[in-house]
Amino acid sequence: MSENPGTASLSPPQPPGRASTISLQALHRLIRPALVVLPALGLLLGLGFHLTGAAPWAGTIWAVATVPVLGALLIEIIASLRRGEVGLDIVAALSMTGALLFGENLAAVIVALMYAGGQYLESFAERRASREMTSLLARVPRTALRYRDGLLEEVGLDAIEPWDRLLIRRGDVVPVDGTVAEGVAILDQSALTGESLPVQRVSQEAVMSGATNVGDAFELTATYRAAESTYAGIIRLVQAAQASKAPMTRLADRFAMVFLALTIVLAGGAWLWSGDPIRALAVLVIATPCPLILAVPVAIVSGVSRAAGIGVLVKGGKALEMLARVQVLVIDKTGTLTHGQARIVEIRTLSGLPADEILRLAASLDQASKHVIAQALVTDARAKGLRLSPPAEVEDVPGEGLVGTVDGRRVVVGGIRFVSQRVPEGARSFSRDDYAVGSVVVALAVDGEPAGLLVLADPLRSEAAQVLDSLRHLGIARIILASGDRQDVAEAVTVGLHFDAVHAELTPDRKIAIVKTESRNGPVMMIGDGVNDAPALAAADLGIAMGAKGAAASAEAADVVVLMDRLDKIPLAMEAARRSRRIALQSVYAGIGLSVIGMIVAALGYLGPVQGALIQEVIDVAVILNALRALWGPRAS
Structure with missing residues (x-):
């Protein structure tokens, strides 16, 4: 790896208040099951007394079982109001309080049970959705x-x-x-x-x-x-991904305010129109708890987890939503569109030696060199399963080439000029110049005779064309290449690819300028991997870093990190993001629509508080299960 993508400690010191936050979370994990069990037992025990003719005791038991849930809910509401947050928990508190005041204790305990159960189900769903993310932390040695x-x-x-x-x-x-x-x-x-x-x-x-x-x-x-x-x-x-709050969650909060106002208006209107406070109570009950505040975070966390499962780390909900909305792609060349390292693209034989033997002899001698091209030859030879022999009598001329003995044969490997100076026929044999733009040519001589040429280049990724076409299909309207390489190299690499513009020889500040210019055409996604890409990644609406071999700076600046060296993971992550956003909105609209219908029916007097509570909880469970669909889908290979 060229650079490591992280500088954080595996065991960072806890900031002030961190320990208390952890203790509070642990306390919530203990309290939430208890808040489900208490109203459940109270409901069953009260029904038992009611069926045996002791109805007054049944009502008392239902009321007592409701109070702990209502108390915990009021504490949460006060804490939220202090943070400046207003949500639909207020409706739940109003419905339970109203039911107790008007003697509808059975409705009160049902609302308490379903509210506590809904909160517990949401917590369980989020833990299930984030399982792949938290498993990384659990495996820390x-x-x-x-x-x-x-x-x-x-x-x-x-x-x-x-x-x-x-x-x-x-x-x-x-x-x-x-x-x-x-x-x-x-x-x-x-x-x-x-x-x-x-x-x-x-x-x-x-x-x-x-x-x-x-x-x-x-x-x-x-x-x-x-x-x-x-x-x-x-x-x-x-940790950053788990701590962030999605824009869609804030959008849900805005929806919640409108829904809260609508609930109060319908409940108040039903009371004024009919003179019956029970109708107002039924409206409040059927609006509690709201599927809006349950479905969105579950779908978002599910989408982040889904992306992690295919090898793409999305830093939270904000990045996930932007990944679903981008319309312009600005992409780097080296290490992104290409592999970022030299590979053999051609072996030309100038003697009777086969191509594999030319590579084996060159790589065997190059084992003695730390030069990046030498190591590329060694890597390619090993990848082909060739047996490399130990070199002897090695003379290393830094930056030029090597001379040595391999299997008893005198071998010279290096640049054309270096080898030509040591082989009589080298200048004429190695004089061909029809090599690909941007390629590196390594010459090989064996026992004083020209043996072959090895042409290395940073080739285009095999999946590059398909990835760009897939992104077009997903709604990317403009695709721009922004490279620091020479113009002729950039143009040669991109032949046959459908770019709207090709920019080369760019400095980091010029890459930023291109990103800002393209932002006029819609939200911009920048993909890169090097240190020089980090400023543009930070400037883009969404930065994606090729993190498997990329620089630490690019991974830090990016909103999304591809954890393996495969460009085709990006369309898969984009599909997962779009599906999560679509599912979240489906759940929101369906939940609100069904709740409003139920509220209108209750306001007209056709649903009582008990029936309304049961119907609303069916809606809540349905939208949470629908949100969990964001976890599902075919796994990437």
Whole structure:
């Protein structure tokens, strides 16, 4: 990985008041089940007394069972009013209070039971929806096995330093970013990237923290501290996602105010028109609790969780809603539209050696070099399963090439000029110049004779064209390339792709200017991965960072982070966002519509408080279950 996408500690110090917040949340988790059990037992016990002829006792029991729920509700309302928030909990409080005052104790206990049950169901639904997100936190390793003076010691993560050698056992979660030092690592990265199949990493290959070792034990050389590793960055992003409040939730609050006013008007009108306060009570009861305040947060959290399940981390509801609304795409080239690293695109043979042997000999000698092109050759050779031999008698000319012996043969590898100077026929044999724009050419000579040319380039992602077409289909009206690369390279890479404009040789401030200019055409989504993309990601209405190999700055600035190196995850996340928003609005409109119909029927005297309470709770359960549909859908491969 070029840079780690996180700098947060796995165990950050708690800010003032954090401990009390956690205690309050724990208290709520204990109280909510009790508030469901009390009215449930009271309802059953009261019905028992009523059926045996002791009706006065039944009413008393129902009233007593209602009081704890009403008391807890009033405390929540007072706390909300102090924060400047007004919601439909007020309707629930009015309906329970009115039912107790007018002697409708059975209606009161039903409202209390259904309100407490609805709150508990909402809490359960949100926990279910966020399961994939919180599972990341649950898997945080606390200690690691480190080699020290030939012995193994168990140490806390904060004690691990770069270059420490760690033992990763079968079943262990990799605690820090590093490279395989010894052995072969078989890793389950599904919690990080959504990949369903384990991946294999061999000696000197990078391993992300947070992956689970599902193979034999291997040794890892740490390259970052725990606080700077991939997993720490992901945890920080998860915590930010869970803490944010969606614009749609605020939209629901505005709907709630209108609904609250409508409820009061209908209830008051029914009382004035009929002179019967029970009709007003029935209207209040059927409006409680409102599906509006239940469905939206459940759908939003479900959408965020759904995106996490396909390998895309959305930093909360605001980003999720914007992902559903964007109309313009500004996309970077290197590392985004392309893979961001040199790969062999062509091998030209100039002798009788086959292409694989040319690559094997060049990569074998390049094992002695740390140059990025040399390492690209080694990586490609290993990916093809070629057996690399150890080089001998190596002469390394920094930035130029290498000379050495491989399997008893004298090998020269490097730039065309470097190899031509050492091979008599090199200048003429290597003189061809019909290479792709922006490519890098590596020459190889064996035993004093030109052997071949290896052409490397940063190729376009195979899925790029399909992804751009999918985004067009999802409503993206304009697609703009914004690259820092040369104009001729940018144009060559984008041949055949449907861009509305191609901008190249851009500095970070010019990328920001393009984002701001395009904002006149609608909400702008910017996709990038490098440090130079971070300002534009922050300036866009929605910034998406390719976080698997991208820079920490881009992941910090972005609203959405793609946790694996696949561009085709973005349309899937966009579909999930649009579906979540659509389901949330469906639940809102359906819930409000059914509630208003019920309120009108109650105002006309055709529904009593008890029937109204039962009907409203059926509506509440239905809209919550509908909101949970945002969790469902085909999993990405």
